[in-house]
Structure formats: structure tokens, C-alpha cells
Amino acid sequence: MPDRVLTTKPLTTAGMVIGIGMGGFVDGILFHQILQLHNMLSARISTDTLLGAKxxxxxxxxxxTLVWIATVAGIVMLWKAVKRADVLLSGQALFGSTLLGFGLFNFVEGIIDHHILNLHHVYERIGSSMWDYVFLASGVALILTGWLMIRYSRSAPIGCL
Structure with a gap:
């Protein structure tokens, strides 16, 4: 009987999609709602009027809604991954891929919404600032941390996962 080849790819793909969704939730809940630093279109439509706020x-x-859909899709993918016999179930790979997805969200959303489309900035009252670059840097740091965790989980002995 040949040895089974185990993979973390379905697990890490699911984790990345969950991370993208969770990154969106942290951004929306923390920056948009709790801290009220910006809203989705606050650089284009002022929140100083009732119509603008609405x-x-x-x-x-x-x-x-979009980040909820991403999160649900990631959970469905995770469910399918854990049911597969060829998937190496690694908490480190799952957590690392979630961080990687979170970082991808921060980096891509920061580039597109903060810099290219100028829809909003991290701290809208001061507009484009170093905080937009800190947001991008947090994305890069999360991507690198997640990637290293995934990479290490693939090379670590089975008992270490």
C-alpha cells in the first residue's frame, strides 16, 4: 500500500478566505463603527449631513455583506477540507493562512480604497496620511507572518503540529 501524500492546501485556502472576511469585519466594526474614523465613502461623501451619513x-x-459572504464561503471550504482524508489538519497552517488572508485584505483594500479610488482614509479627518501607510504595512506584516507559519507547518514533523 503506497504512502498517502498529505496536503494543507485546501485547509490554507479556506483559512485565507476566512481571513479576508475577518479582516473586513475588523476594519468595518473597529474603524467604521466603534472608532468612527471613516466610512466606506467618507472621502467622497461627507458624513456631516443626515443624507451623507445614511x-x-x-x-x-x-x-x-461582502465580507460576511467571504467568511461563510471560507467556513464552507473549511468544512469540506476537514472531511478530506488527504488533508493534513494543522492548526498552525490554518491560523497562519487566516493571518495571511487578513493581511491580504488590509493590503489590497488599502491600495484600492485608500490610494487608487480615494474612497476613504484610515483617519478621515486628516485625509491621506501616514496611517494609510501603517495600514498597508500591517497587511504586509500579517502576510509575511502567515506565510512563514504555513511554510513551517508543512516542514515540521507531524507530532509538532
Whole structure:
């Protein structure tokens, strides 16, 4: 009987999708709602009027809908991955891929929404600032940390996972 080849790919793909969704939730809940530093369109549509605030609230809701869908998709992918006999179930690979997905969210959302489309900035009251670059740097740090965790989990002895 040949040795089974185990893979973490379905697990890490699911973790990345979950991480993208969770990164969106942290951004939306922490920055949009709790700290109220910005909203989805706050660089384009001021929140100083009732109409502007309502418009931004709708777009924040659409944003939350998309990250909810990403999170659900990631959970479905995770469910399918853990049922496969050829998937190496590694908590380190799952956590690392979730961090990687979170970092991808921060980096891509930061590049597109903060810099290219100029929809909002991390701290909207001061506009484009070093905080937009700190947000990008956090994305890069999370991507690298997650990638290293995934890489180490693939080379670690089975008993260490």
C-alpha cells in the first residue's frame, strides 16, 4: 500500500478566505463603527449631513455583506477540507493562512480604497496620511507572518503540529 501524500492546501485556502472576511469585519466594526474614523465613502461623501451619513451607512452595510459572504464561503471550504482524508489538519497552517488572508485584505483594500479610488482614509479627518501607510504595512506584516507559519507547518514533523 503506497504512502498517502498529505496536503494543507485546501485547509490554507479556506483559512485565507476566512481571513479576508475577518479582516473586513475588523476594519468595518473597529474603524467604521466603534472608532468612527471613516466610512466606506467618507472621502467622497461627507458624513456631516443626515443624507451623507445614511449613504455611507448603506455602503458600509454592503461592505459588511461582502465580507460576511467571504467568511461563510471560507467556513464552507473549511468544512469540506476537514472531511478530506488527504488533508493534513494543522492548526498552525490554518491560523497562519487566516493571518495571511487578513493581511491580504488590509493590503489590497488599502491600495484600492485608500490610494487608487480615494474612497476613504484610515483617519478621515486628516485625509491621506501616514496611517494609510501603517495600514498597508500591517497587511504586509500579517502576510509575511502567515506565510512563514504555513511554510513551517508543512516542514515540521507531524507530532509538532
Amino acid at each position: 449613504t455611507n451607512m448603506v455602503w458600509d452595510g454592503l461592505f459588511h
